[in-house]
Amino acid sequence: MSPRARTLRPLDEPEAARLRAAELTYVADRLGTTLDGEEPPPGYQRLRAARVVGHGRDHFEAAVAALDDWQVQRRSGAAVRADGGSLTVGTVAVVRLALPVVGFVGVDAPVRIVDVADEDDRRGFAYGTLPGHPEEGEESFVLSIADDGVVRFTVDAFSRPASRLARLGGPLTSTAQAIMTRRYLAALETP
Incomplete structure (x- = not known):
């Protein structure tokens, strides 16, 4: 079961x-690298x-609607402030992450959507990090439905520390990322 969803607020x-x-x-050779499952840039x-x-x-359609409403992040315990109502290339947001390994400390993570998948059997988006994010890199959230009806949710990311906090965190930073990824994946499970 995922944590209670937080409210989506608009960015001023x-x-x-x-x-x-x-x-x-x-820097990526092509934005949306994670959306297509390509290898990350070196480093x-x-x-x-x-x-x-x-x-x-x-x-699948219900999960897509939740994904399009930032429910993955919100059900994972993050607060989201975003511009606009739809997830399109160029949409910006600030995801406030409550760091699971250090209690109630929160970190603002500004992002911009850099690519969108909008196919009959595959939907999702990738966002890239903006100044102020503790990491630099890209992360995608993709739902797919197979011919047999199985709905799969994939989170794919590449990153490296961008802030002093993230660099000092070392292994704790990687642990926090892994915990958030598990929360993201659980956010769309069938109850």
Whole structure:
């Protein structure tokens, strides 16, 4: 069972404009690398995990609706402030992560959506990190439905520390990422 979903709040326009104008903090040969399961750029650590979260077209569509409403992040215990109502390339957000290994300390993680998958049997998005994010890299959240109706959720990321806190965290930072990935995967499971 996932933690109670937090409320989605809008970004105020000055902050949204600042984030839309900011440069991504990582370099990739092609944005959306994680969305396509490609290898990360050199020097980045990859974290990829997948889980079956349900069965059937109805569950797939319900999971897509939840994904499109930032429910993965919100059900995982993160607070989200985002611009606009739809997840399209260019949408910016600040995901406030409650670090699971250090109690109630929260970290703001600004991101921009860099690619979207919108196919009949595969939907999702990838976001890249912006200045102020403790890591630099990209993360994708993809739902797929197989011919037999199995609905699979995949989280794929590459990252490296960007902040002093993340660098000092060393193995704790990797542990926190792994915990959040498990929470993300559990967020769309069938109850």
